[in-house]
Amino acid sequence: MYEKLTEAKLAETLEAGIHEFAERGVEKASMASIAGKAGISVGVLYKYYSDKDSFFLACVRRSVGRLEEALKEVLVREDKVSGYADQVIRILQRHAAEHRDDIRMYHEITSIRNSRFAAELAEEIEKITAGLYTDIIRKAQKNGTVREDMDPGIAAFFFDNLLMMLQFGLCCDYYRERWKLYCGGKLPENDMVREQLLMFLESAFTFSREDVSHEGGK
Amino acid sequence: MYEKLTEAKLAETLEAGIHEFAERGVEKASMASIAGKAGISVGVLYKYYSDKDSFFLACVRRSVGRLEEALKEVLVREDKVSGYADQVIRILQRHAAEHRDDIRMYHEITSIRNSRFAAELAEEIEKITAGLYTDIIRKAQKNGTVREDMDPGIAAFFFDNLLMMLQFGLCCDYYRERWKLYCGGKLPENDMVREQLLMFLESAFTFSREDVSHEGGK
DNA sequence: CTGTCTTGTGAATATATGTTCACGAATTTT
DNA sequence: AAAATTCGTGAACATATATTCACAAGACAG
Numbered sequence: 187m188y189e190k191l192t193e194a195k196l197a198e199t200l201e202a203g204i205h206e207f208a209e210r211g212v213e214k215a216s217m218a219s220i221a222g223k224a225g226i227s228v229g230v231l232y233k234y235y236s237d238k239d240s241f242f243l244a245c246v247r248r249s250v251g252r253l254e255e256a257l258k259e260v261l262v263r264e265d266k267v268s269g270y271a272d273q274v275i276r277i278l279q280r281h282a283a284e285h286r287d288d289i290r291m292y293h294e295i296t297s298i299r300n301s302r303f304a305a306e307l308a309e310e311i312e313k314i315t316a317g318l319y320t321d322i323i324r325k326a327q328k329n330g331t332v333r334e335d336m337d338p339g340i341a342a343f344f345f346d347n348l349l350m351m352l353q354f355g356l357c358c359d360y361y362r363e364r365w366k367l368y369c370g371g372k373l374p375e376n377d378m379v380r381e382q383l384l385m386f387l388e389s390a391f392t393f394s395r396e397d398v399s400h401e402g403g404k
Numbered sequence: 405m406y407e408k409l410t411e412a413k414l415a416e417t418l419e420a421g422i423h424e425f426a427e428r429g430v431e432k433a434s435m436a437s438i439a440g441k442a443g444i445s446v447g448v449l450y451k452y453y454s455d456k457d458s459f460f461l462a463c464v465r466r467s468v469g470r471l472e473e474a475l476k477e478v479l480v481r482e483d484k485v486s487g488y489a490d491q492v493i494r495i496l497q498r499h500a501a502e503h504r505d506d507i508r509m510y511h512e513i514t515s516i517r518n519s520r521f522a523a524e525l526a527e528e529i530e531k532i533t534a535g536l537y538t539d540i541i542r543k544a545q546k547n548g549t550v551r552e553d554m555d556p557g558i559a560a561f562f563f564d565n566l567l568m569m570l571q572f573g574l575c576c577d578y579y580r581e582r583w584k585l586y587c588g589g590k591l592p593e594n595d596m597v598r599e600q601l602l603m604f605l606e607s608a609f610t611f612s613r614e615d616v617s618h619e620g621g622k
Numbered sequence: 623c624t625g626t627c628t629t630g631t632g633a634a635t636a637t638a639t640g641t642t643c644a645c646g647a648a649t650t651t652t
Numbered sequence: 653a654a655a656a657t658t659c660g661t662g663a664a665c666a667t668a669t670a671t672t673c674a675c676a677a678g679a680c681a682g
Contacts, residue, residue, distance in 0.1 A: 308581035363526035390608035
């Protein structure tokens with residue numbers, strides 16, 4: 187029964203892992219069950235990965251790569267923030283629908299019991315978005331389309347917070363329930379959410395009516 | 405050694421539970437360790453609570469009660485949304501600092517593996533905030549201080565999302581790290597964050613400069 | 623064809639921890 | 653004061669699962 191695991195088999199194993207971690211959390215995920223689903227033995231899993239933690243990291247990295255790929259679609263053309271936001275929201279809504287397990291596993295990372303990964307993974311994951319969003323906002327400030335008294339980093343952080351919750355709302359049970367509570371019992375449509383979020387963001391990033399009258403239209 | 409557990413001892417047990425659940429997550433939290441910390445035996449824990457899940461629910465309810473209490477401080481006076489927001493943010497910043505474990509345990513609830521509680525707990529927890537925020541926004545719309553084309557439920561949802569992340573950022577390791585990344589390596593000060601968030605929110609809820617010029621100042 | 627190397631297998635081990643229950647001590651009842 | 657009751661104790665049990673390792677089976681060198 188000697189037959190080196192193919193590239194495809196290894197990929198299948200990672201996908202099985204992502205599914206298991208998403209479904210049962212890092213603690214409860216069973217290495218035996220993952221191996222079983224991928225059609226390999228537990229033993230060989232430990233030949234490729236030293237322990238559960240390192241296998242988990244491999245799963246996360248595969249999933250992060252997929253997100254990174256998706257976000258490369260954002261076209262960097264001259265535009266207002268809302269133009270970028272529209273693109274990003276659409277991509278993330280699609281990504282969440284197609285890779286629900288990725289988002290669910292991502293939420294797992296944020297859990298306290300996985301603090302040992304916090305610094306390392308925050309860096310790896312958020313650099314994809316943090317840089318992108320901060321740049322967009324900074325440019326728009328030079329542009330004059332975003333108010334200048336707003337700290338670009340913090341504004342990008344607020345922006346990312348809203349997008350993160352958008353995705354959790356699409357994928358994680360608790361957040362879905364929470365969302366329903368705010369929307370009269372049913373999940374709102376993607377299009378409607380995007381529209382409202384864009385409106386919210388566009389307002390947020392520019393001057394409010396009061397500011398305009400105070401500053402006389404600067 | 406027969407001595408009925410006092411009210412105080414039971415409270416102490418719940419606090420020990422909150423700490424343990426916050427620190428290790430529901431799965432890894434050890435009933436024996438909780439009992440030990442509270443100075444009682446495991447056996448009696450099972451006389452008061454049928455199993456770990458129901459003890460966990462009791463801990464959550466204690467913690468939710470505390471949050472509810474804190475939010476009662478919000479003064480319902482006539483005000484703009486930003487006035488309310490300022491109050492709410494201050495309260496939550498203080499609450500997060502004083503009851504870090506509460507927030508950490510709350511984050512635990514949102515975890516996938518606790519989906520069995522999702523619907524029940526989302527209802528119990530979020531009704532405190534969902535109603536409050538939606539009302540504030542609805543009133544402000546009648547007031548003319550919040551744009552009317554914004555759905556009050558969804559706007560309240562965005563608002564709560566930002567506040568939730570604010571608290572996680574203060575209490576949970578992953579979110580702290582993430583926050584640092586957006587702010588050049590160090591956690592921003594509470595005052596600075598509040599100021600920026602208020603600015604962001606005040607803009608968001610009112611008309612943007614473009615809208616004003618389009619609508620001629622309605 | 624034979625010996626050696628590589629690599630997958632899955633039973634066995636070690637550990638952890640939720641839950642139970644026989645016991646005993648304090649209190650209450652008769 | 654003896655019997656019955658209430659309640660806390662913690663050792664023991666049941667279960668789950670990460671990880672290891674002796675073994676086997678194919679590949680390959682000579």
